[in-house]
Every structure is written in C-alpha cells, then in structure tokens.
Amino acid sequence: MNVLLVDDEPLARDELAYLLKQNITVETVFKAEGIKEALSFLFKHQIDLVFLDISLNEENGFTLAKELDQLVNPPLIIFATAYDKYAVQAFNIDAIDYILKPFDQERINQALKKASAALSARLTKKKPDTVKETSDTQFITLTSDERTVVIKTQDIIAGTVENGELTIYIKNGSQYVSHETLVWLKSRLNSEFFLQVHRSSIVNVDSIREIQPWFNHTYILIMNNNKRIPVGRSYLKELKARLNM
Structure with missing residues (x-):
C-alpha cells in the first residue's frame, strides 16, 4: 500500500510513519501537514490509504475527507486523532477505522489489516478497465512521462517501487516509470507467471x-x-515453493 499521513504535528507524523514502515503491507509513506498540501499531492499521485487527523491547525479533517470522496479513485481513510468524540461522524463518511493517539504497533497493524481487506474487496468487485485480454495475450496500459504506453505482460521482467514511483522493466531493455502502485500492478498480472518477492517488488x-x-x-x-532484486523474509516460503527449492 502507498500511504499518505495528514497531520499538522511533525512528531505525530514521524511516529506514525515509523510504525507504518514496520508493517510489510506498506510500500511507501508520504506526509502532508494540511488540506491544501494533501490535495495537491493526491491530484498527482495514486494513494491507497490516508491516515487523517481531525484537528489540522485552523482546518478540519472532515473537510478533506469529503474532498477525497470526489476523486475518481478515492483512497481509503483511517482517522488518527487525539479525540474520541468524532468516531460516529467518522464512520458515517465510511472511514474504515478510527485510532487514537498515542499510537502503538498492534493497533496500527489491526488498522492496516482492515485496509488490506478493503482494498482486496475493492479489486475483486471491480475488474480493472485498463486490462485487455485476448485468447493468448494480455496487456496493461499506464501513463509514463506524460504518455500512455501499452505493455504486453509477457514482456515484463519485473516491477519495483522506490520513492513512490513504480518502474516496470521490459525484456527489450526499456523501462517505464509511473506513479501507479505495486498493488495496481499486481492486480493486473497473472499470478501463474508473476510472484511478489518483496513489499516493493514483483x-x-x-x-x-x-x-x-x-x-x-x-x-x-x-x-x-x-537487475538485482532482494527477497523479503516474509516472501521466502512462497518463492521456495514456486521454484522447488
């Protein structure tokens, strides 16, 4: 998952970012301190999950939540705040969780588990419209360097995420860089041929x-x-099974 933290307190942002990075489902963590900065970022990047504080200086996190709902692919929302009195209002706008400061790892992991389940349900409910299949060929389309490219999935060697950017490596030596996520790529590849080996690589x-x-x-x-690609410890078992190691 690509995650955006929206909180006006630097220490709270850093603490939450650290806890999120301990969970293998989190690919990249971005930070914003207010609504304007968050919206500017979200208009340019696809984010899976937003951790959102309610009290943001003179602003209100619910204002941003309503704006997010207008996006074509809105991210999931988890409210992360010091106040418990807004919980009912939060769930009325379809937040998937509501966690209170100070944060702890176990509670963060619980929230991320809910988010992962919600993202999986979203993918199975809606077949991606950027996947085109024929009897023997599958393609994906993505935007790279302000142009749309069509890639045969059988030509893909690997996909990796670094600093919030997805790089797809092609057999002819080409590389395509996009702001899509690894979750996006994985959902479009046949698991018979492709395997995730790290939280940032497939x-x-x-x-x-x-x-x-x-x-x-x-x-x-x-x-x-x-290309050298490390294998994460949590992915070892599946890799060994696939390769009969």
Missing part, C-alpha cells in the same frame, strides 16, 4: 536467471536484464 518467475544467498538467510534474485 517478478516474472520465468525471467529469474540466478538466485544468490544474501544476509539473514534470504536471497538476491538476478533477473535476465541483470
């Missing part, structure tokens, strides 16, 4: 050239284009 299993031991009993995958 690979075409047929494009793995070599597997090298790495620290903490994990591995580095060397892809056919020489």
Whole structure:
C-alpha cells in the first residue's frame, strides 16, 4: 500500500510513519501537514490509504475527507486523532477505522489489516478497465512521462517501487516509470507467471536467471536484464515453493 499521513504535528507524523514502515503491507509513506498540501499531492499521485487527523491547525479533517470522496479513485481513510468524540461522524463518511493517539504497533497493524481487506474487496468487485485480454495475450496500459504506453505482460521482467514511483522493466531493455502502485500492478498480472518477492517488488518467475544467498538467510534474485532484486523474509516460503527449492 502507498500511504499518505495528514497531520499538522511533525512528531505525530514521524511516529506514525515509523510504525507504518514496520508493517510489510506498506510500500511507501508520504506526509502532508494540511488540506491544501494533501490535495495537491493526491491530484498527482495514486494513494491507497490516508491516515487523517481531525484537528489540522485552523482546518478540519472532515473537510478533506469529503474532498477525497470526489476523486475518481478515492483512497481509503483511517482517522488518527487525539479525540474520541468524532468516531460516529467518522464512520458515517465510511472511514474504515478510527485510532487514537498515542499510537502503538498492534493497533496500527489491526488498522492496516482492515485496509488490506478493503482494498482486496475493492479489486475483486471491480475488474480493472485498463486490462485487455485476448485468447493468448494480455496487456496493461499506464501513463509514463506524460504518455500512455501499452505493455504486453509477457514482456515484463519485473516491477519495483522506490520513492513512490513504480518502474516496470521490459525484456527489450526499456523501462517505464509511473506513479501507479505495486498493488495496481499486481492486480493486473497473472499470478501463474508473476510472484511478489518483496513489499516493493514483483517478478516474472520465468525471467529469474540466478538466485544468490544474501544476509539473514534470504536471497538476491538476478533477473535476465541483470537487475538485482532482494527477497523479503516474509516472501521466502512462497518463492521456495514456486521454484522447488
């Protein structure tokens, strides 16, 4: 998940960002201190989940929540605040959770579990309209460098996310950079051929050239284009099963 934190208190933002990064479902954490900054960011980037404070200096988090609902692909909302008196109002606007400061890891993990379930339900309910299938070919379309490109999924070597940007590596040596998320890419790829090996990486299993031991009993995958991709510990079991290791 790509997550945006909206809170006017720097210490609260940093604390919550740290806790979120301990959870493997979180790919990238972005921060904003007010409504204007948050909206400006959201108009340019696809975010899966917003952690939203209610008291934002002179502003109100509910104002931003209503604005988010107008987006084409609105993110999920979790209110993260010091006040318990707004809980009913929060759930009336379809927030998926309401957590109170000070935060703790267990409560954050519970909230993220709800968010993951909600995102999965959203994907199964709505078939992506950017996927086009024929009997033997599948394509994805995405915006990269202000142009729309069409990619055969069978030509994809890997997809990685770094600093909030998704890079898709193609067999002919091309690379496409987009603001889409790894969740977006994974939902459009056939799990028979593609495998997530890290919270920020998904690979075409047929494009793995070599597997090298790495620290903490994990591995580095060397892809056919020489791209080196680390394997996260929580993904080891599935990788070994897929490759009969």
